[in-house]
Amino acid sequence: MPVYEYIAENPEKSCRICRKGFELMRPMDREPLLECLYCKNPIRKKMPLISTPRVSSLSNAKDKGFTILKRRDKGVYEKL
Ligand SMILES: [Zn+2]
Structure with a gap:
């Protein structure tokens, strides 16, 4: 139900x-x-709630001026 x-x-x-x-x-x-x-x-x-928390927290972080670093490989980060 x-x-x-x-x-x-x-x-x-x-x-x-x-x-x-x-x-x-x-x-x-x-x-x-x-x-x-x-x-x-x-x-x-x-x-x-349809929005996924991961996406909204990512954009929140960007709004607050954080630089988002995405982990590409072991120990290697790419600036987005
Ligand atoms: Zn009532």
């Missing part, structure tokens, strides 16, 4: 469960949940 992550549409109006977001196992054939099970305020499905 897929696990979906839901989060409050209006965090300031919602309960502390959905304000922080929660995960819910839900069969594929069921329609998506539109309101919090606890406070009945609107919630939305969080998009699954």
Whole structure:
């Protein structure tokens, strides 16, 4: 069964469960949940994270001015 992550549409109006977001196992054939099970305020499905952490940390490092060195061979580094 897929696990979906839901989060409050209006965090300031919602309960502390959905304000922080929660995960819910839900069969594929069921329609998506539109309101919090606890406070009945609107919630939305969080998009699954597609980006790979390695790529984002690489670009973060570049943003911070680091020089990225890629290991080419044993003990040999190439400046990218
Ligand atoms: Zn709630």
